[in-house]
Amino acid sequence: MPSRTTRTNVTLAGALALLLVTAGCLSTATPGAGAPSIENGRNAVSVTGTGTVEAAPDRAELHLAVVATAESADAARERAAEDAARLREALRAAGVPDDAVETVGYSLGAEYDYGEKRREVVGYRAVHTYRVTLSDVDAAGSVVDAAVENGAARVSSVRFTLSEERREKLRARAIERAMDRARSDAEAVAAAGDLTLGGIESASTVDHGLPRPVYAEAAVAAGSDGGAKTRFDPGRVAVTATVTVDYAIE
Incomplete structure (x- = not known):
């Protein structure tokens, strides 16, 4: 009511x-x-x-990210770029058009090991986050599977809404x-x-x-x-x- x-x-x-x-x-x-x-x-x-x-919702929105770590910033960036390219290709193969995939975040920075009196750089991490919008809500599960199998290391949220x-x-x-x-x-x-x-x-x-x-x-x-x-x-x-x-x- x-x-x-x-x-x-x-x-x-x-x-x-x-x-x-x-x-x-x-x-x-x-x-x-x-x-x-x-x-x-x-x-x-x-x-x-x-x-x-x-x-019932008629739109799904997924937040996916590729995450790469390496000893140098350039190596982390390169690995993230390779994973991102593989992810994008997998999304195309799953029927997701390019204009439904949008970069919403990117970060590249050092990771530290904190000791008692100092901190030490132990590597670098690159994270490239995408928002994927689907008009077929039933395809959300298969798209997540395709993404994780092809470079996505993080699925931060899956939400369903209306066009x-x-x-x-x-x-x-x-x-x-x-x-x-x-x-x-x-x-x-x-x-x-x-x-x-x-x-x-x-x-x-x-x-x-x-x-x-x-x-x-x-x-x-x-x-x-x-x-x-x-x-x-x-x-x-x-x-x-x-x-x-x-x-x-x-």
């Missing part, structure tokens, strides 16, 4: 008797619990409704649910106050930002060749919208 928060302001100029009766009914409401209230201001009912829609087009469609549905909830609450407030609800005077939405992605843990399944294969079972992604609507009082 979609969650909601309701804020209601009802003003009737000169209707003192109605204010006294309604105030007595509202005196037991818990402050901050979204209970209706009556204040001076406008002849309107103002409500806030929230709607949520859930859907922009899909998110906008779900947001429109969430707004519809939020509007339905707002209308339902406004009608309930009007009925409780023996008021006649009019049309919408104004409406606005609150941007909740991008939907929170689902981070999935890997499961291992046996492949056709007898080896273990990585499989992900992502959950559903939620898109939430909130509206504030002012209804006239007739």
Whole structure:
């Protein structure tokens, strides 16, 4: 069920008797619990409704890295470059287009052994990190396997989310649910106050930002060749919208 928060302001100029009766009914409401209230201001009912829609993700985002160590910085850099080239080729063979692979980090530095009174350089480490975006979420496990088998030494995160087009469609549905909830609450407030609800005077939405992605843990399944294969079972992604609507009082 979609969650909601309701804020209601009802003003009737000169209707003192109605204010006294309604105030007595509202005196037991818990402050901050979204209970209706009556204040001076406008002849309107103002409500806030929230709607949520859930859907299966249609995009996967992987963070992969090649890691190379050597006695010199140049040797570490060269090994990382070789592993990165092998990784990129493996991703192409797995059906991942080049524009879906983006470098998001690179580091090359010394590693130290810290003694009691000094530190000693023991080698160098190069790390090249990539973000891989997949439109086929079911391919995430096989892409991880191909990457690890071909140079990737680190998989820092795997998350599942929504494409922009899909998110906008779900947001429109969430707004519809939020509007339905707002209308339902406004009608309930009007009925409780023996008021006649009019049309919408104004409406606005609150941007909740991008939907929170689902981070999935890997499961291992046996492949056709007898080896273990990585499989992900992502959950559903939620898109939430909130509206504030002012209804006239007739």
